[in-house]
Amino acid sequence: MRLLLVEDNVPLADELMAGLTRQGYAVDWLADGRDAVYQGSSEPYDLIILDLGLPGMPGLEVLSQWRAGNLATPVLILTARGSWAERIEGLKAGADDYLTKPFHPEELQLRIQSLLRRARGIANQPTLTAAGLQLDESRQCALRGDIEIQLTAAEFRLLRYFMLHPRQILSKSHLAEHLYDGETERDSNVLEVHVNHLRRKLGRSIIETRRGQGYLFGEVSE
Numbered sequence: 001m002r003l004l005l006v007e008d009n010v011p012l013a014d015e016l017m018a019g020l021t022r023q024g025y026a027v028d029w030l031a032d033g034r035d036a037v038y039q040g041s042s043e044p045y046d047l048i049i050l051d052l053g054l055p056g057m058p059g060l061e062v063l064s065q066w067r068a069g070n071l072a073t074p075v076l077i078l079t080a081r082g083s084w085a086e087r088i089e090g091l092k093a094g095a096d097d098y099l100t101k102p103f104h105p106e107e108l109q110l111r112i113q114s115l116l117r118r119a120r121g122i123a124n125q126p127t128l129t130a131a132g133l134q135l136d137e138s139r140q141c142a143l144r145g146d147i148e149i150q151l152t153a154a155e156f157r158l159l160r161y162f163m164l165h166p167r168q169i170l171s172k173s174h175l176a177e178h179l180y181d182g183e184t185e186r187d188s189n190v191l192e193v194h195v196n197h198l199r200r201k202l203g204r205s206i207i208e209t210r211r212g213q214g215y216l217f218g219e220v221s222e
Contacts (some may be wrong), residue, residue, distance in 0.1 A: 001046040001116060001161060002026045002178045006036040006062070007078065008054055016049070019105050024140060024157045025112075026181040033057030037065050040073070044177045047115055049108075050095075051078045052086055060086070060093055067094035074115040078103075113137060120164050130163040131206055131218035142202070149201050154194050162198075162207070162217035171214035 003020060007013040008031040020027045028043070030036050033054035040048055040062070048066075052059035063075060077090040077098045087098050096118075097111055117123050128135040134143040140156040142149040151159060157179055162170070176186035195215060199207055208216045 001157075001164075002028070002044065002181065003112075004036070004040055004043070004045045004048045005029045006033070006040075006049065006054065006059070007031065007051040009051070016108075019109075020112075023109055023137070024153060024160065026157075026179060026184070028182045031055070033059060033062045036062050040066055041069055041071055043182065044174075045073050046119070046178060047112060048073055048075045049078065049112075050075055052083075052090065053080070060089055063090065063093045063095060074119050076108075076111060076115060116164060122164075128160065128163050130166040133159075133163065133202070135160060135163055144202075151201070152197070155198055155201070158191075158194050159198060159202075162215075166218040167216065169210050169213050169216050174214065 003025050005013060005016055005027055013029055017027050017029055030039060034056040037057065050059050050063060074096045077095045079086045079098055079100055090098055096115055099108060099111060114123060117125060132144060136143060141151055142159060161178060172188040172191055175191055176188065180186050195207055210216055
């Protein structure tokens with residue numbers, strides 16, 4: 001999953017980037033509101049974390065411009081403690097959730113997971129489940145019944161995206177756009193290797209190759 005972090009506090013941004021990367025997210029970082037307006041609208045992010053006190057353009061104005069342009073990407077806003085008015089204005093402007101600084105990293109992680117599931121219409125699931133598998137996002141492994149399946153970091157990122165988009169044909173270019181940040185070279189051959197590794201661990205039939213189209217995870221519902 002690819003995230004955009006818009007935060008001008010450099011030490012906090014570095015800390016968040018490191019934590020989100022460990023959790024298997026591809027993260028792009030911006031510190032200026034004007035840059036965020038353009039990049040948030042032009043890149044295929046799965047979720048945006050937006051601070052409100054930004055140079056260049058306030059976060060509320062950034063959010064308002066995104067929503068006015070019909071950007072539907074989930075947005076989690078960060079606000080200072082006690083700034084209830086900002087939280088209300090942010091929600092009115094189209095934010096999906098907010099988090100008050102300072103916050104515990106695990107709370108941010110859980111809110112991100114909840115927003116990503118809600119965006120896919122599966123917010124009621126306590127764990128991510130698809131095709132007979134459960135994904136343990138805290139330990140980055142898969143479960144099939146009582147059997148635990150160990151995953152590499154790359155396999156975990158890929159499987160999480162597949163499980164959030166079951167029974168959908170996903171092209172290699174689409175997967176690359178959502179699994180890598182803007183600075184990472186996107187090699188479709190590497191992606192194919194990770195798909196084959198998942199097939200060996202999960203069973204070859206769980207990921208179908210559609211020639212000329214991409215990959216389909218799980219059974220097709222008729």
